[in-house]
Amino acid sequence: MLPGEREVGGLRCADALALLSEWVDGELGEGQLALLRAHVGGCEVCASFGAQFSAAVTSLRARGATGPPADVSDRLRARLAAESG
């Protein structure tokens, strides 16, 4: 079964998939959001994948909190101290 072959709630899975990025970014209009919810409410495959997609983007966003390792940072400061020495 391919995403283009299946339709639930007036939307093909492929179309629901195409909305996922705007959904996680909070950019869907009300109409599209309603359509997506109707689809996901009746389609286990897209409900599961939607959750995975959301988790993946959350994972990527969490990487924005990681800085350089301590030794990298130490060597950077040492190098800068030498440069401005």
Next chain:
Amino acid sequence: MSSGRPAVPRTVARWAWGAGVAVGFGATHVVARSDGRGACTEAGAGGVRVVDEGSLLIRVGGGDRGAMAELVDRVQGPLWRVCLAWAGDDGAAEDALQETFIAILRHARSFHGTSARAWMFQIARNAARRRHRRRAGEPARFEGEEALALRAGWGADPFELAAAGESERVAARALAALDDDDRAVLTLRDIEGLPGPEVAAALAIPLAVMKSRLHRARLRWMAAARAEVGDVAG
């Protein structure tokens, strides 16, 4: 930000375009801004502080070592992530990071744009791309949407990234496995949290193109992470 967006850690610095703000910053600085451009905001327990990186650069250009130390504290994280994204491995990223800060030190005096952060990102990106070590492997090829969705796990059993230590490595390797365009858009939009229009401007592409690239890049990252987990599981 809109509702429906997955939660992000409060300590993540967010790049924000805002109206003019005057704030007290610690006990030693008062930063008065006539516009909000070029500022990095951090949401913390005490509310929002605005740090003017453009002002820091001016002071760095004037030889102020304290300003340079403060700048390193402020931006080594984001610049490290940019270097890692474009250089592809830790060693090359570290070299690029050092080169980036040295270039900032040397050229701060000539910064005159509106966005200090974008200027520094550009230096970092150029330094990292110069040091990118080509990996043997399949070149990125066009892939139909359905094929990509299947590779990303649509229709398959959900998979869990392994315990914390492994998941960080899987995530990093999946990112490193992407082609430059995919890695660029994910780094700027998702990892660094730049708003969509800024990412589009940084990549010199229309917003609609950025959005469709972002979507495909997210799916490709999921596919790469699944492949990594598959490899780990043997």
